[in-house]
Amino acid sequence: MSSRPSSWKADLALAGITLIWGATFVVVKSALSGVSTMLFLTLRFSAAALVLAALYRGRLNSNARGHKSALRGGMLAGLVLIAAYFFQTQGLRFTTPSKSAFITGLSVALVPILGAAWRRRMPRLQEIGGVTAAVLGLALMTVRWQELRIGPGDLLTMACAVGFAVHILVVERYTRSGGFEILSLVQIATAAVVGAATCWWVETPHLEWSAQLAGALAITSLLATALAFTVMAWAQQHTTATHTALIFSLEPVFAWLTSWMVEGETLSTTASLGAALILGGILIVELKPSHGARP
Numbered sequence: 122m123s124s125r126p127s128s129w130k131a132d133l134a135l136a137g138i139t140l141i142w143g144a145t146f147v148v149v150k151s152a153l154s155g156v157s158t159m160l161f162l163t164l165r166f167s168a169a170a171l172v173l174a175a176l177y178r179g180r181l182n183s184n185a186r187g188h189k190s191a192l193r194g195g196m197l198a199g200l201v202l203i204a205a206y207f208f209q210t211q212g213l214r215f216t217t218p219s220k221s222a223f224i225t226g227l228s229v230a231l232v233p234i235l236g237a238a239w240r241r242r243m244p245r246l247q248e249i250g251g252v253t254a255a256v257l258g259l260a261l262m263t264v265r266w267q268e269l270r271i272g273p274g275d276l277l278t279m280a281c282a283v284g285f286a287v288h289i290l291v292v293e294r295y296t297r298s299g300g301f302e303i304l305s306l307v308q309i310a311t312a313a314v315v316g317a318a319t320c321w322w323v324e325t326p327h328l329e330w331s332a333q334l335a336g337a338l339a340i341t342s343l344l345a346t347a348l349a350f351t352v353m354a355w356a357q358q359h360t361t362a363t364h365t366a367l368i369f370s371l372e373p374v375f376a377w378l379t380s381w382m383v384e385g386e387t388l389s390t391t392a393s394l395g396a397a398l399i400l401g402g403i404l405i406v407e408l409k410p411s412h413g414a415r416p
Contacts, residue, residue: 131356138349143375146218152337155329163316168342170310191303194295199311205284215274224278231286232366254402255370261395301354
């Protein structure tokens, strides 16, 4: 019973960063006209790593032995993270933000599947029901049913969904050993280093500075990276990987809320049903009985 308050705080924190991510799809899409994919990611993660290094420099000098697990987990998470973001950002060049949001959201279904294979146990019925409802909701909210063809951008984004699912599981595995601050810094720094080392041969780098690009980098590096992944690492100490993925399925809901507040966009009946299914899927898992084995 004493773990519930921390669990609710973790849920609210994850919902907060999902709101940030939901608002950045269009920002990133518009910024890509002035910069190549991996170079954009390298700049984004480098700026975020510098900010976190300044904030956590005291942690780096204390209890070095206790940081071994966080260092190992951070490096693994960083490798998966930069690959996932590369596929997502590259995919955005060839698909719509709504389709990208849906396909990325399929990590909700992949987390319990991959987690079950990793832990060699089946997901709970409540988890299966919640995930199923959330995936159906994602489809209703984001898929344009008259455009069901699969393009190269969709395939790239599917690879991104696999990467994000693995990333959630890796963070869950290593953040519970403590040192979530170090794990956050190391994973972002690892992503920055890998990006800097590969952007010269995975693409032809180009950069055209503009106020739009500078704004996109500021938002994505400070809020959607430094803040978001630190909060995520802390929150996953208090909740499960499947629950984390379910809350992340709120991303298109928050993307619509942002569009509604800024541009007055309204939801169709189908999309409204999708949003309700996503919320219902989360509630199925959140309101499950507290007795029995711990998930």
